[in-house]
Amino acid sequence: MTICVNLKAIVKNYSLCEKLFREDYKDNNYTKGILDFFSSIEINSDIIHDLKRLKKEGNKIDLYVPNYLVYGNEKIMEKVKRLLEFDEFSFDIIKKYNSLDELKNDNIDCFVSDFNIGGQGIILPYQVIKLDSCDYEKFELVKKVYNAKYDINLRKINELEYNTQKARTGIPSIDKPWRKFYSEKEKSVVMPRKTMYEYLKCGAEKMSNKTALVYYGRKFTYEELMEKIDKYASSFISYGIKEGDVVSICMPNAPEAIFMVYALNKIGAIANMIHPLKSPNEIKEYVNKVDSKMLLVLDTTLQNIEGITNELCTNKIVSVSVGNSMPLYMKLIFEKSKKLNLTKEYISLKDFENNGKKVKNSLQVDYKENAGAAIMHTGGTSGKSKAVLLTNDNLNSMVHAQRVTAKNFAEGDVMLTIMPVFHGFGLCSSVHMPLSYGVSVVLWPKFESKKLKSMYEKNNVNHMFGIPKLFECLIKENVDLTNAGYLVSGGEKIEQKREQKINNGFLENGSKFNLKKGYGLTEATAGTTLSDDYSNRLGSIGIPLVCNDFKVVKPGTEEELGYYEKGEFCISGPTVMKCYYNDEEETKKTLRKHSDGKIWLHTGDMGYMDESGLLYYTDRLTRMYTSGGFNVYPPHIEEVILKLDEIESCAVVPMKHPSKNIKVPKVYIIMKKGYEFNEDLLNKIKNICSLNLDLYHQPFSIESIDSFPITNLGENIGKVDYKKLEENANETVKVKKLVK
Numbered sequence: 001m002t003i004c005v006n007l008k009a010i011v012k013n014y015s016l017c018e019k020l021f022r023e024d025y026k027d028n029n030y031t032k033g034i035l036d037f038f039s040s041i042e043i044n045s046d047i048i049h050d051l052k053r054l055k056k057e058g059n060k061i062d063l064y065v066p067n068y069l070v071y072g073n074e075k076i077m078e079k080v081k082r083l084l085e086f087d088e089f090s091f092d093i094i095k096k097y098n099s100l101d102e103l104k105n106d107n108i109d110c111f112v113s114d115f116n117i118g119g120q121g122i123i124l125p126y127q128v129i130k131l132d133s134c135d136y137e138k139f140e141l142v143k144k145v146y147n148a149k150y151d152i153n154l155r156k157i158n159e160l161e162y163n164t165q166k167a168r169t170g171i172p173s174i175d176k177p178w179r180k181f182y183s184e185k186e187k188s189v190v191m192p193r194k195t196m197y198e199y200l201k202c203g204a205e206k207m208s209n210k211t212a213l214v215y216y217g218r219k220f221t222y223e224e225l226m227e228k229i230d231k232y233a234s235s236f237i238s239y240g241i242k243e244g245d246v247v248s249i250c251m252p253n254a255p256e257a258i259f260m261v262y263a264l265n266k267i268g269a270i271a272n273m274i275h276p277l278k279s280p281n282e283i284k285e286y287v288n289k290v291d292s293k294m295l296l297v298l299d300t301t302l303q304n305i306e307g308i309t310n311e312l313c314t315n316k317i318v319s320v321s322v323g324n325s326m327p328l329y330m331k332l333i334f335e336k337s338k339k340l341n342l343t344k345e346y347i348s349l350k351d352f353e354n355n356g357k358k359v360k361n362s363l364q365v366d367y368k369e370n371a372g373a374a375i376m377h378t379g380g381t382s383g384k385s386k387a388v389l390l391t392n393d394n395l396n397s398m399v400h401a402q403r404v405t406a407k408n409f410a411e412g413d414v415m416l417t418i419m420p421v422f423h424g425f426g427l428c429s430s431v432h433m434p435l436s437y438g439v440s441v442v443l444w445p446k447f448e449s450k451k452l453k454s455m456y457e458k459n460n461v462n463h464m465f466g467i468p469k470l471f472e473c474l475i476k477e478n479v480d481l482t483n484a485g486y487l488v489s490g491g492e493k494i495e496q497k498r499e500q501k502i503n504n505g506f507l508e509n510g511s512k513f514n515l516k517k518g519y520g521l522t523e524a525t526a527g528t529t530l531s532d533d534y535s536n537r538l539g540s541i542g543i544p545l546v547c548n549d550f551k552v553v554k555p556g557t558e559e560e561l562g563y564y565e566k567g568e569f570c571i572s573g574p575t576v577m578k579c580y581y582n583d584e585e586e587t588k589k590t591l592r593k594h595s596d597g598k599i600w601l602h603t604g605d606m607g608y609m610d611e612s613g614l615l616y617y618t619d620r621l622t623r624m625y626t627s628g629g630f631n632v633y634p635p636h637i638e639e640v641i642l643k644l645d646e647i648e649s650c651a652v653v654p655m656k657h658p659s660k661n662i663k664v665p666k667v668y669i670i671m672k673k674g675y676e677f678n679e680d681l682l683n684k685i686k687n688i689c690s691l692n693l694d695l696y697h698q699p700f701s702i703e704s705i706d707s708f709p710i711t712n713l714g715e716n717i718g719k720v721d722y723k724k725l726e727e728n729a730n731e732t733v734k735v736k737k738l739v740k
Contacts (some may be wrong), residue, residue, distance in 0.1 A: 002585075005062065087109065181543055194367050196392050204226050217327050234359035251422075285385070319346045371391055397575050405545060414462050415430060415464065418466055419491075455480045457479065471515055503515055529550075540616050541607075545575070548573035549598070551570045552570070553733075566607065641685055655726070664701075666700065667702045
């Protein structure tokens with residue numbers, strides 16, 4: 001296939017370059033003008049990444065240069081071609097065109113352009129080429145294909161409402177510029193008024209024989225899934241669990257955890273999700289805080305917490321094995337290798353299931369607005385742990401709204417679920433969402449990077465949500481990404497350089513898509529923004545889901561800031577939590593009624609919005625600290641230090657000054673392989689910081705370590721635990737060298 005690309009579509013600062021050219025041209029210095037033009041251009045790396053992929057697939061990529069820049073001079077065009085060789089990419093031919101009719105005569109299949117050239121654009125089979133030059137107020141994508149050699153799946157461009165005017169007020173929450181990415185139909189979508197159980201059941205009835213869950217090779221159809229859920233609902237009723245009760249589930253990604261969540265939802269009870277690797281006292285706190293009526297717990301976890309079971313608010317404790325739903329041969333091996341030494345009698349899963357047979361019919365509770373569905377625990381890495389109460393409306397709205405943005409999920413696709421069910425990113429984005437879409441969920445209770453390739457390819461996975469480290473593992477393990485669909489990163493900030501490296505790896509491994517990004521927090525049901533083909537700009541976290549409103553405010557106030565002004569993210573909409581369970585004081589601090597009459601969630605996350613409505617996350621407000629009356633932002637220091645090629649990762653936390661009553665920046669770094677931490681590097685770090693940061697952001701102490709402490713979600717999938725770093729937890733990391 002031959003694709004012709006207009007120069008204006010790939011140059012971000014085209015107007016500036018054109019101005020330089022015309023100034024030289026006025027002085028009759030045409031050649032200098034050409035050199036000034038092409039030596040000053042800033043290329044749109046997103047588009048070049050797409051073109052590199054196309055070229056790798058055997059397509060021919062030609063460049064269209066406006067007539068006035070070449071005047072048919074072949075020598076100049078050859079010079080232009082050399083000037084445009086960058087990032088291991090070069091155009092096959094550089095030509096001039098006066099009209100699109102010439103393209104048909106020249107056997108051009110597709111044309112990539114800015115809006116000025118006949119309003120023409122290209123929609124590729126898998127992705128829209130991003131025409132987001134900052135020099136234009138508008139652009140249109142109009143389908144135009146010449147002599148296509150294979151079918152191209154075109155989306156109706158008139159469904160995209162591209163706003164042709166700049167923001168009218170300069171106030172993002174009023175202008176809502178992100179809504180131009182949604183069609184009128186999408187903007188008017190109504191959020192479901194159902195329980196989680198009802199929402200799942202609606203889809204399951206149409207897909208009864210299709211695979212819903214996969215667990216170590218064992219498959220559960222949607223019909224079997226619903227049967228298990230109904231059976232567990234009867235079991236809960238048989239033990240006296242009723243509408244409004246809270247039941248704790250302390251389990252990893254096993255089918256029983258999924259059955260239990262939906263079973264509790266069916267009868268109107270609330271699932272209190274707990275990390276099974278929490279300490280005994282933390283589990284006791286999480287169970288008792290919500291007055292849990294029953295605890296369903298992993299048997300190996302139960303063995304660890306036996307000493308505190310008498311201190312729990314419930315004596316109904318069900319022991320569950322992670323091997324229960326494994327294929328028989330695996331189950332036998334697993335159970336034989338497990339060494340349990342329980343000193344008390346607890347309810348076995350078998351007895352729990354059998355007891356449910358006494359109940360003839362587990363009646364389904366009707367939907368009630370704002371009724372609780374799940375409790376998630378958050379805040380452990382940055383402060384006091386809080387119990388977030390999420391409703392049916394929260395969970396279903398997030399799923400329903402993501403369906404509008406993530407349009408390419410299809411029934412029969414496969415999602416690899418690594419993020420744990422006790423995490424909002426796991427339960428909602430990686431379980432409830434795909435199951436509701438008809439996407440098979442492959443549950444993996446214990447992630448191991450060396451087994452990722454086998455797990456991914458054996459199950460023909462299409463989609464995966466996770467933190468950046470997971471996608472780096474995909475590349476490192478050389479996983480075949482030919483069938484990849486939505487690979488979505490969230491949970492922690494990803495630097496642009498790191499994102500581009502992942503995108504390059506995706507390309508090499510056969511993916512037709514770049515890494516997608518999302519942003520969310522437990523208090524807003526994990527997912528509040530998402531980037532898709534039209535809104536996946538490098539460094540951004542996408543656009544707000546269609547159901548949510550966003551604003552950026554001055555920290556500590558309700559004062560809204562304008563475009564590109566950094567402040568605290570605030571979210572309003574149906575995905576915002578009901579409250580912190582039994583914590584009215586914290587709820588009032590976080591959920592605030594603004595002058596517009598809406599309830600806004602103050603996230604504690606910092607960032608800004610551009611005029612297109614795309615959001616950019618910068619750092620956590622809670623990571624900011626004051627020193628001598630000045631605000632210090634550790635992520636600013638990290639961003640500067642990570643510009644050095646020798647450094648793989650960087651984390652900055654405050655530490656007490658040894659002799660003054662102030663806090664100063666402590667820098668932890670992880671070196672890239674092949675580099676040493678020495679005086680030369682130390683001087684490099686000091687120099688780059690002194691050039692780019694003020695006095696209060698200068699590192700006081702720099703330490704090289706092998707790894708950062710992480711939150712315990714499993715191998716490679718936890719986030720950096722800044723609290724432990726701040727406590728100087730040297731016992732958890734191997735210190736190479738300390739330089740002050």
